[in-house]
Amino acid sequence: MRTTAIKLFIFATLVLLISIGTTAQAQGGRVELSSLDRLTAKASQTVDVSIDERLIQTAAKVLSSKEPDEAKVKEIVNGLKGIYVRSFEFEKEGEYAAADVESIRSQLRGPGWTRVLNVTSKREGALEVYIMTDGSSIGGLAVLAADPTELTVVNLIGPVDLEKLRALEGSFGIPELEIESTKPKKK
Protein backbone atom coordinates (compact mmCIF):
# COMPACT_ATOMS: atom_id res chain seq x y z
CA MET A 1 0.00 0.00 0.00
CA ARG A 2 2.79 2.36 0.90
CA THR A 3 4.54 1.53 -2.37
CA THR A 4 1.39 2.47 -4.29
CA ALA A 5 1.21 5.78 -2.45
CA ILE A 6 4.84 6.55 -3.20
CA LYS A 7 4.33 5.65 -6.85
CA LEU A 8 1.26 7.88 -7.01
CA PHE A 9 3.17 10.72 -5.41
CA ILE A 10 6.14 10.37 -7.75
CA PHE A 11 3.85 10.20 -10.79
CA ALA A 12 1.90 13.28 -9.72
CA THR A 13 5.10 15.20 -9.01
CA LEU A 14 6.53 14.23 -12.39
CA VAL A 15 3.36 15.30 -14.18
CA LEU A 16 3.47 18.59 -12.30
CA LEU A 17 7.13 19.22 -13.08
CA ILE A 18 6.68 18.36 -16.74
CA SER A 19 3.68 20.67 -17.03
CA ILE A 20 5.55 23.50 -15.31
CA GLY A 21 8.55 22.92 -17.56
CA THR A 22 6.43 22.89 -20.69
CA THR A 23 4.62 26.05 -19.63
CA ALA A 24 7.90 27.80 -18.92
CA GLN A 25 9.34 26.68 -22.26
CA ALA A 26 6.34 27.77 -24.22
CA GLN A 27 5.87 30.96 -22.26
CA GLY A 28 5.50 33.79 -24.70
CA GLY A 29 7.49 32.07 -27.44
CA ARG A 30 11.00 32.59 -26.18
CA VAL A 31 13.66 31.13 -28.42
CA GLU A 32 16.58 29.49 -26.69
CA LEU A 33 19.68 31.24 -28.01
CA SER A 34 22.32 29.86 -25.68
CA SER A 35 23.41 27.33 -28.31
CA LEU A 36 24.96 30.23 -30.22
CA ASP A 37 27.13 31.40 -27.35
CA ARG A 38 30.09 29.37 -28.54
CA LEU A 39 30.30 31.61 -31.64
CA THR A 40 31.32 34.59 -29.51
CA ALA A 41 34.95 33.47 -29.57
CA LYS A 42 35.00 33.31 -33.38
CA ALA A 43 33.10 36.52 -34.06
CA SER A 44 34.80 39.82 -34.75
CA GLN A 45 31.78 41.68 -33.43
CA THR A 46 29.02 40.45 -31.15
CA VAL A 47 25.74 41.93 -30.04
CA ASP A 48 24.20 40.18 -27.06
CA VAL A 49 21.04 41.69 -25.66
CA SER A 50 18.80 40.00 -23.08
CA ILE A 51 16.13 42.24 -21.63
CA ASP A 52 13.33 40.78 -19.58
CA GLU A 53 10.02 42.41 -18.74
CA ARG A 54 11.35 44.10 -15.63
CA LEU A 55 14.23 45.71 -17.50
CA ILE A 56 11.92 46.78 -20.32
CA GLN A 57 9.72 48.55 -17.81
CA THR A 58 12.75 50.09 -16.13
CA ALA A 59 14.01 51.37 -19.47
CA ALA A 60 10.54 52.63 -20.40
CA LYS A 61 10.62 54.88 -17.34
CA VAL A 62 13.51 56.89 -18.72
CA LEU A 63 12.00 57.11 -22.19
CA SER A 64 10.44 60.51 -22.66
CA SER A 65 6.91 60.70 -24.01
CA LYS A 66 7.59 64.22 -25.28
CA GLU A 67 10.46 63.21 -27.55
CA PRO A 68 8.84 61.80 -30.71
CA ASP A 69 11.47 59.11 -31.27
CA GLU A 70 11.45 57.95 -27.68
CA ALA A 71 7.68 58.05 -27.65
CA LYS A 72 7.71 55.69 -30.64
CA VAL A 73 9.95 53.25 -28.80
CA LYS A 74 7.83 53.52 -25.70
CA GLU A 75 4.80 52.61 -27.77
CA ILE A 76 6.57 49.62 -29.31
CA VAL A 77 7.88 48.20 -26.05
CA ASN A 78 4.58 48.68 -24.26
CA GLY A 79 3.40 45.17 -23.45
CA LEU A 80 6.61 43.44 -24.50
CA LYS A 81 7.74 40.70 -22.15
CA GLY A 82 11.26 40.21 -23.40
CA ILE A 83 13.78 41.18 -26.05
CA TYR A 84 16.61 38.83 -26.87
CA VAL A 85 19.21 39.38 -29.57
CA ARG A 86 22.34 37.54 -30.63
CA SER A 87 24.27 38.92 -33.55
CA PHE A 88 27.67 37.74 -34.68
CA GLU A 89 29.79 39.28 -37.42
CA PHE A 90 32.69 37.27 -38.73
CA GLU A 91 35.75 38.33 -40.68
CA LYS A 92 35.57 35.39 -43.04
CA GLU A 93 32.93 33.01 -44.30
CA GLY A 94 32.15 29.61 -42.84
CA GLU A 95 32.74 30.49 -39.22
CA TYR A 96 29.37 29.19 -38.15
CA ALA A 97 27.87 25.83 -39.02
CA ALA A 98 24.52 25.01 -40.56
CA ALA A 99 23.72 23.20 -37.34
CA ASP A 100 23.88 26.51 -35.47
CA VAL A 101 21.17 27.94 -37.70
CA GLU A 102 19.22 24.71 -37.54
CA SER A 103 19.19 24.78 -33.73
CA ILE A 104 17.25 28.04 -33.93
CA ARG A 105 15.15 27.10 -36.92
CA SER A 106 14.01 23.86 -35.30
CA GLN A 107 12.58 25.81 -32.39
CA LEU A 108 10.74 28.09 -34.77
CA ARG A 109 9.13 25.08 -36.41
CA GLY A 110 7.38 24.45 -33.11
CA PRO A 111 3.69 25.03 -32.46
CA GLY A 112 2.51 28.61 -32.51
CA TRP A 113 5.22 29.92 -34.81
CA THR A 114 4.43 30.86 -38.39
CA ARG A 115 7.05 31.77 -40.96
CA VAL A 116 5.76 34.83 -42.75
CA LEU A 117 8.81 35.60 -44.84
CA ASN A 118 11.72 33.61 -46.16
CA VAL A 119 14.20 35.14 -48.56
CA THR A 120 17.10 32.94 -49.55
CA SER A 121 19.95 33.53 -51.90
CA LYS A 122 23.29 31.81 -52.30
CA ARG A 123 25.16 35.10 -52.13
CA GLU A 124 23.33 36.73 -49.26
CA GLY A 125 22.18 33.76 -47.26
CA ALA A 126 18.80 33.33 -45.63
CA LEU A 127 16.54 35.87 -44.02
CA GLU A 128 13.50 34.51 -42.28
CA VAL A 129 10.77 36.27 -40.31
CA TYR A 130 8.57 34.30 -37.94
CA ILE A 131 5.63 35.45 -35.87
CA MET A 132 3.93 33.77 -32.98
CA THR A 133 0.20 34.18 -33.23
CA ASP A 134 -1.67 34.65 -30.00
CA GLY A 135 -5.27 34.36 -31.12
CA SER A 136 -5.76 37.16 -33.62
CA SER A 137 -2.79 39.24 -32.47
CA ILE A 138 0.96 38.77 -32.74
CA GLY A 139 2.38 37.37 -29.54
CA GLY A 140 6.01 37.25 -30.57
CA LEU A 141 8.48 37.85 -33.35
CA ALA A 142 11.65 36.13 -34.43
CA VAL A 143 14.03 37.19 -37.18
CA LEU A 144 16.74 34.85 -38.34
CA ALA A 145 19.35 36.35 -40.63
CA ALA A 146 22.13 34.06 -41.76
CA ASP A 147 24.56 35.82 -44.09
CA PRO A 148 27.88 34.22 -45.05
CA THR A 149 29.71 36.47 -42.59
CA GLU A 150 26.91 37.31 -40.17
CA LEU A 151 24.42 35.44 -38.05
CA THR A 152 21.68 37.39 -36.31
CA VAL A 153 18.71 36.20 -34.30
CA VAL A 154 16.18 38.65 -32.89
CA ASN A 155 13.44 37.42 -30.59
CA LEU A 156 10.74 39.73 -29.29
CA ILE A 157 8.22 38.31 -26.83
CA GLY A 158 4.81 39.90 -26.52
CA PRO A 159 2.57 41.93 -28.79
CA VAL A 160 4.57 43.49 -31.64
CA ASP A 161 3.46 46.11 -34.14
CA LEU A 162 5.57 45.21 -37.15
CA GLU A 163 4.92 48.47 -38.99
CA LYS A 164 5.94 50.58 -36.03
CA LEU A 165 9.01 48.46 -35.50
CA ARG A 166 9.96 48.71 -39.15
CA ALA A 167 9.51 52.48 -39.06
CA LEU A 168 11.96 52.75 -36.20
CA GLU A 169 14.97 52.54 -38.52
CA GLY A 170 16.12 56.04 -39.23
CA SER A 171 15.04 57.33 -35.85
CA PHE A 172 17.41 58.74 -33.23
CA GLY A 173 19.35 60.65 -35.84
CA ILE A 174 20.67 57.44 -37.35
CA PRO A 175 20.17 57.17 -41.08
CA GLU A 176 18.62 54.11 -42.62
CA LEU A 177 21.34 51.58 -42.97
CA GLU A 178 20.84 50.71 -46.66
CA ILE A 179 22.70 47.53 -45.97
CA GLU A 180 22.24 46.01 -49.38
CA SER A 181 23.68 48.94 -51.33
CA THR A 182 26.72 49.28 -49.04
CA LYS A 183 27.72 45.66 -49.32
CA PRO A 184 30.56 45.01 -51.75
CA LYS A 185 29.45 43.06 -54.74
CA LYS A 186 31.35 39.90 -55.45
CA LYS A 187 32.27 39.08 -58.94
Add this chain to the structure above:
Amino acid sequence: MSDNYLWDKSGEPDPLIEELERELSSLRYQPRPLKIPAAHGFGRRRFFAPTLALAATIVIALVAATWTMLKTDKGDTSDNASAHNSSQHTQSTAIPSPHETSQQDSVKEPAPTPKEERPELVYSSAINKRRSVRGRQSDSVLRIRQRREAEIAKDQLMTALRLASTKLNLAQKRAQGTPSVIRNQHKSG
Protein backbone atom coordinates in the same frame (compact mmCIF):
# COMPACT_ATOMS: atom_id res chain seq x y z
CA MET B 1 -5.68 -38.93 48.12
CA SER B 2 -3.41 -38.02 45.34
CA ASP B 3 -3.18 -34.62 43.67
CA ASN B 4 -3.48 -36.11 40.21
CA TYR B 5 -6.94 -34.62 39.71
CA LEU B 6 -5.53 -31.13 40.17
CA TRP B 7 -2.69 -31.96 37.79
CA ASP B 8 -4.44 -33.71 34.88
CA LYS B 9 -7.88 -34.75 36.22
CA SER B 10 -6.80 -38.40 36.26
CA GLY B 11 -7.09 -39.05 39.97
CA GLU B 12 -10.03 -39.16 42.29
CA PRO B 13 -11.98 -35.89 42.25
CA ASP B 14 -12.17 -33.80 45.38
CA PRO B 15 -15.74 -32.55 45.99
CA LEU B 16 -14.43 -29.19 47.15
CA ILE B 17 -12.41 -28.78 43.95
CA GLU B 18 -15.37 -29.83 41.88
CA GLU B 19 -17.50 -27.27 43.67
CA LEU B 20 -14.93 -24.59 42.96
CA GLU B 21 -14.79 -25.64 39.31
CA ARG B 22 -18.51 -25.29 38.96
CA GLU B 23 -18.48 -21.88 40.58
CA LEU B 24 -15.73 -20.61 38.26
CA SER B 25 -16.94 -22.36 35.08
CA SER B 26 -18.62 -19.20 33.77
CA LEU B 27 -15.22 -17.49 33.61
CA ARG B 28 -13.62 -20.35 31.69
CA TYR B 29 -11.94 -19.55 28.32
CA GLN B 30 -14.35 -19.95 25.46
CA PRO B 31 -12.92 -19.93 21.92
CA ARG B 32 -14.60 -17.35 19.61
CA PRO B 33 -13.56 -15.21 16.58
CA LEU B 34 -11.61 -12.03 17.24
CA LYS B 35 -13.75 -8.87 17.16
CA ILE B 36 -11.90 -5.74 16.01
CA PRO B 37 -13.48 -2.47 17.05
CA ALA B 38 -14.72 -0.38 14.11
CA ALA B 39 -12.68 2.63 15.23
CA HIS B 40 -9.45 0.71 14.71
CA GLY B 41 -10.30 -0.84 11.35
CA PHE B 42 -7.58 -1.39 8.77
CA GLY B 43 -9.75 0.14 6.04
CA ARG B 44 -9.10 3.70 7.20
CA ARG B 45 -5.36 3.19 7.43
CA ARG B 46 -5.41 1.88 3.89
CA PHE B 47 -6.51 5.27 2.52
CA PHE B 48 -4.21 7.35 4.67
CA ALA B 49 -1.07 7.17 2.53
CA PRO B 50 -2.66 8.08 -0.86
CA THR B 51 -4.49 10.95 0.80
CA LEU B 52 -1.22 12.19 2.23
CA ALA B 53 0.42 11.86 -1.19
CA LEU B 54 -2.43 13.76 -2.82
CA ALA B 55 -2.26 16.49 -0.19
CA ALA B 56 1.51 16.79 -0.66
CA THR B 57 1.05 17.03 -4.43
CA ILE B 58 -1.55 19.75 -4.04
CA VAL B 59 0.74 21.67 -1.70
CA ILE B 60 3.63 21.35 -4.16
CA ALA B 61 1.37 22.46 -7.02
CA LEU B 62 0.24 25.50 -5.05
CA VAL B 63 3.79 26.42 -4.12
CA ALA B 64 4.95 25.98 -7.72
CA ALA B 65 2.04 28.04 -9.06
CA THR B 66 2.70 30.81 -6.55
CA TRP B 67 6.38 30.75 -7.37
CA THR B 68 5.68 30.94 -11.11
CA MET B 69 3.21 33.79 -10.61
CA LEU B 70 5.64 35.68 -8.40
CA LYS B 71 8.40 35.17 -10.92
CA THR B 72 6.19 36.40 -13.77
CA ASP B 73 4.99 39.44 -11.84
CA LYS B 74 8.41 40.14 -10.35
CA GLY B 75 9.02 43.00 -12.75
CA ASP B 76 5.71 44.69 -12.03
CA THR B 77 5.96 44.17 -8.33
CA SER B 78 9.52 45.34 -7.96
CA ASP B 79 8.88 48.35 -10.15
CA ASN B 80 5.71 49.20 -8.32
CA ALA B 81 7.48 48.65 -5.06
CA SER B 82 10.35 50.88 -6.09
CA ALA B 83 7.91 53.47 -7.38
CA HIS B 84 6.01 53.22 -4.14
CA ASN B 85 9.23 53.50 -2.20
CA SER B 86 10.36 56.48 -4.19
CA SER B 87 7.00 58.16 -3.63
CA GLN B 88 7.37 57.35 0.02
CA HIS B 89 10.82 58.85 -0.03
CA THR B 90 9.46 61.93 -1.72
CA GLN B 91 6.86 62.15 0.95
CA SER B 92 9.44 61.65 3.61
CA THR B 93 11.46 64.54 2.23
CA ALA B 94 8.34 66.69 2.44
CA ILE B 95 8.02 65.77 6.08
CA PRO B 96 9.66 68.41 8.25
CA SER B 97 13.15 67.63 9.45
CA PRO B 98 13.66 66.41 12.99
CA HIS B 99 14.89 69.90 13.87
CA GLU B 100 11.63 71.41 12.58
CA THR B 101 9.63 68.69 14.24
CA SER B 102 11.25 69.39 17.53
CA GLN B 103 10.42 73.06 17.02
CA GLN B 104 6.79 72.23 16.31
CA ASP B 105 6.65 69.96 19.29
CA SER B 106 8.06 72.67 21.42
CA VAL B 107 5.19 74.92 20.30
CA LYS B 108 2.55 72.33 21.02
CA GLU B 109 3.90 71.08 24.28
CA PRO B 110 5.05 73.17 27.20
CA ALA B 111 8.77 73.76 27.01
CA PRO B 112 10.58 71.65 29.57
CA THR B 113 12.54 73.52 32.14
CA PRO B 114 16.26 72.78 32.31
CA LYS B 115 15.61 70.68 35.36
CA GLU B 116 12.99 68.55 33.46
CA GLU B 117 15.18 67.97 30.34
CA ARG B 118 15.77 64.28 29.98
CA PRO B 119 19.17 63.27 28.56
CA GLU B 120 17.80 60.07 26.94
CA LEU B 121 15.40 62.14 24.79
CA VAL B 122 18.21 64.35 23.56
CA TYR B 123 20.24 61.26 22.74
CA SER B 124 17.37 59.58 20.81
CA SER B 125 16.75 62.78 18.86
CA ALA B 126 20.41 62.84 17.81
CA ILE B 127 20.16 59.19 16.71
CA ASN B 128 17.00 59.92 14.71
CA LYS B 129 18.71 62.85 13.00
CA ARG B 130 21.67 60.69 12.06
CA ARG B 131 19.35 57.95 10.79
CA SER B 132 17.37 60.37 8.62
CA VAL B 133 20.59 61.74 7.08
CA ARG B 134 21.79 58.20 6.38
CA GLY B 135 18.36 57.30 4.97
CA ARG B 136 18.41 60.26 2.61
CA GLN B 137 21.92 59.37 1.45
CA SER B 138 20.99 55.73 0.79
CA ASP B 139 17.83 56.88 -1.04
CA SER B 140 19.81 59.08 -3.35
CA VAL B 141 22.34 56.29 -3.97
CA LEU B 142 19.46 53.93 -4.73
CA ARG B 143 17.90 56.43 -7.11
CA ILE B 144 21.23 56.96 -8.89
CA ARG B 145 21.67 53.19 -9.23
CA GLN B 146 18.14 52.74 -10.56
CA ARG B 147 18.67 55.59 -13.01
CA ARG B 148 21.95 54.06 -14.19
CA GLU B 149 20.33 50.64 -14.58
CA ALA B 150 17.47 52.22 -16.52
CA GLU B 151 19.88 54.06 -18.83
CA ILE B 152 21.81 50.84 -19.54
CA ALA B 153 18.56 49.00 -20.19
CA LYS B 154 17.44 51.79 -22.49
CA ASP B 155 20.65 51.58 -24.52
CA GLN B 156 20.27 47.82 -24.84
CA LEU B 157 16.65 48.27 -25.81
CA MET B 158 17.56 50.76 -28.51
CA THR B 159 20.27 48.50 -29.90
CA ALA B 160 17.94 45.53 -30.01
CA LEU B 161 15.04 47.41 -31.57
CA ARG B 162 17.27 49.11 -34.11
CA LEU B 163 18.69 45.75 -35.14
CA ALA B 164 15.22 44.22 -35.33
CA SER B 165 13.98 47.16 -37.39
CA THR B 166 16.98 46.97 -39.72
CA LYS B 167 16.52 43.26 -40.30
CA LEU B 168 12.81 43.66 -40.94
CA ASN B 169 13.44 46.41 -43.47
CA LEU B 170 16.17 44.36 -45.08
CA ALA B 171 13.81 41.40 -45.30
CA GLN B 172 11.18 43.56 -46.95
CA LYS B 173 13.68 45.06 -49.39
CA ARG B 174 15.00 41.65 -50.35
CA ALA B 175 11.49 40.31 -50.69
CA GLN B 176 10.54 43.16 -53.00
CA GLY B 177 13.77 42.87 -54.97
CA THR B 178 13.69 39.14 -55.45
CA PRO B 179 10.11 38.00 -55.67
CA SER B 180 11.00 34.59 -57.06
CA VAL B 181 12.51 33.37 -53.80
CA ILE B 182 9.79 34.60 -51.45
CA ARG B 183 7.63 32.04 -49.80
CA ASN B 184 5.10 34.02 -47.89
CA GLN B 185 2.66 32.75 -45.25
CA HIS B 186 4.23 29.36 -44.94
CA LYS B 187 2.83 27.73 -41.86
CA SER B 188 5.62 25.88 -40.16
CA GLY B 189 4.14 25.24 -36.72
